[in-house]
Amino acid sequence: MAFEGLADRLQNTINKIRGKGKVNEADVKEMMREVRLALLEADVNFKVVKDFVKKVSERAVGQEVLKSLTPGQQIVKVVQEELTELMGGENSKIASAHRPPTVIMMVGLQGAGKTTTSGKLANLIRKKYNRNPLLVAADIYRPAAIKQLETLGKQLNMPVFSLGDQVSPVEIAKQAIIKAKEDHNDYVLIDTAGRLHVDENLMDELKNIKELTKPDEIFLVVDAMTGQDAVNVAQSFNEQLGLTGVVLTKLDGDTRGGAALSIRAVTNTPIKFVGLGEKMDAIEPFHPERMASRILGMGDVLTLIEKAQASVDEEKAKDLEQKMRTASFTLDDFLEQLGQVRKLGPLDEILKMMPGANKIKGLNNVQVDEKQIAHVEAIIQSMTKAEKIHPEIINGNRKKRIAKGSGRSVTEINRLLKQFEDMKKMMKQMTGMQQKGKKKGGFKLPFKPF
Numbered sequence: 001m002a003f004e005g006l007a008d009r010l011q012n013t014i015n016k017i018r019g020k021g022k023v024n025e026a027d028v029k030e031m032m033r034e035v036r037l038a039l040l041e042a043d044v045n046f047k048v049v050k051d052f053v054k055k056v057s058e059r060a061v062g063q064e065v066l067k068s069l070t071p072g073q074q075i076v077k078v079v080q081e082e083l084t085e086l087m088g089g090e091n092s093k094i095a096s097a098h099r100p101p102t103v104i105m106m107v108g109l110q111g112a113g114k115t116t117t118s119g120k121l122a123n124l125i126r127k128k129y130n131r132n133p134l135l136v137a138a139d140i141y142r143p144a145a146i147k148q149l150e151t152l153g154k155q156l157n158m159p160v161f162s163l164g165d166q167v168s169p170v171e172i173a174k175q176a177i178i179k180a181k182e183d184h185n186d187y188v189l190i191d192t193a194g195r196l197h198v199d200e201n202l203m204d205e206l207k208n209i210k211e212l213t214k215p216d217e218i219f220l221v222v223d224a225m226t227g228q229d230a231v232n233v234a235q236s237f238n239e240q241l242g243l244t245g246v247v248l249t250k251l252d253g254d255t256r257g258g259a260a261l262s263i264r265a266v267t268n269t270p271i272k273f274v275g276l277g278e279k280m281d282a283i284e285p286f287h288p289e290r291m292a293s294r295i296l297g298m299g300d301v302l303t304l305i306e307k308a309q310a311s312v313d314e315e316k317a318k319d320l321e322q323k324m325r326t327a328s329f330t331l332d333d334f335l336e337q338l339g340q341v342r343k344l345g346p347l348d349e350i351l352k353m354m355p356g357a358n359k360i361k362g363l364n365n366v367q368v369d370e371k372q373i374a375h376v377e378a379i380i381q382s383m384t385k386a387e388k389i390h391p392e393i394i395n396g397n398r399k400k401r402i403a404k405g406s407g408r409s410v411t412e413i414n415r416l417l418k419q420f421e422d423m424k425k426m427m428k429q430m431t432g433m434q435q436k437g438k439k440k441g442g443f444k445l446p447f448k449p450f
């Protein structure tokens with residue numbers, strides 16, 4: 001999983017301070033020392049780390065934080081807010097030209113994922129904005145590059161414009177726009193060539209295409225796995241071409257996270273989308289708030305809710321949202337949700353989005369075993385209604401009865417009850433933070449939802 005090391009280290013650090021009743025400057029200093037190391041180890045740019053630590057420290061030792069009733073939680077909130085700030089605001093809109101077609105130029109090094117992302121974005125634009133994109137094969141150098149795009153086009157049932165590999169990319173781009181106007185394609189995505197390194201010939205070619213097509217967007221595609229290098233690449237492309245956004249690919253791999261955390265700060269270019277796999281629908285808008293929550297183990301309730309809304313019936317999803325927000329969910333709800341959640345996708349991925357999920361033993365390392373889920377279901381189903389609502393009444397005798405009924409051991413029952421308690425505690429903490437920021441009549445999450 002991406003960000004695993006960083007998430008683990010940051011969560012350990014903040015968990016130490018989260019529950020403290022009193023926090024002094026020395027505690028903050030100690031914590032920030034660990035945060036600094038965690039970020040550096042995740043390959044976050046040195047200067048970015050320095051600025052980040054300075055900002056958080058200043059805010060954290062502020063009187064209103066240290067003197068508050070819950071200084072530990074307040075500091076975690078500061079870290080969360082600053083992480084979000086670091087990664088930039090929400091920014092996944094795609095330009096729309098007054099006079100179509102809107103031209104999007106895809107640039108980046110070889111192998112970064114330009115061709116794949118061109119297909120994904122075209123697919124997204126068609127699905128989400130109901131538009132009619134044209135893909136343009138302007139990489140004439142890499143063998144089979146044109147074929148690759150044509151294959152994607154077929155797969156998506158989307159037109160691909162190509163003039164073979166004997167015509168210059170600039171000419172291809174020019175002809176493509178003429179063709180798009182004829183055919184009423186309102187978006188044109190130009191898949192350009194990449195090199196192994198930033199090189200002058202390549203930049204000149206890209207500048208020429210830019211000059212001629214006057215693109216509305218220039219998206220740099222970068223491989224998140226390349227860490228610091230991704231940041232350097234982004235910097236040079238930005239200097240030469242003026243980027244409008246970055247697409248960070250391969251976030252489904254075990255990237256340490258450095259690129260995601262540094263690119264915006266170093267280049268002042270927003271990360272607009274992230275690639276999460278090779279399939280054509282494996283692209284998502286980049287949500288800095290959600291990413292920060294995820295890194296800090298606060299879960300990604302919003303993405304979870306969205307997933308739920310997409311595949312579960314609306315009433316139930318709303319109910320889940322409400323219960324999570326008010327931390328009032330019972331073991332019965334838990335059971336119900338397990339059933340629902342199984343429909344959403346790979347369980348380990350889904351569960352990781354739950355607040356406190358990092359506390360569930362084994363979840364981070366081991367694939368969640370479907371069998372274990374069945375065991376959990378059996379245990380909960382063997383409880384009485386009262387037990388499910390008030391698990392605290394489950395004493396030794398009741399545990400024995402449940403064990404018999406479910407065919408599981410008392411140890412397993414204890415473990416489940418403990419996990420459920422942990423999860424609820426975590427939700428309460430989030431709710432506590434919400435209450436702090438609550439305006440009259442308003443409802444505020446610890447992060448901005450959209």
Ligand SMILES: Nc1nc2c(ncn2[C@@H]2O[C@H](COP(=O)(O)OP(=O)(O)O)[C@@H](O)[C@H]2O)c(=O)[nH]1
Nearest residue numbers: 110111112113114115116249250275276277278
């Ligand atoms: N796992 C994963 N693989 C990706 C992602 N994006 C692209 N790839 C793969 O990376 C490789 C290079 O992608 P390609 O689009 O050909 O890169 P290009 O040279 O920049 O056009 C291909 O095997 C893609 O399937 C992603 O988000 N996740």
Ligand SMILES: [Mg+2]
Nearest residue numbers: 114115139145
């Ligand atoms: Mg390519």
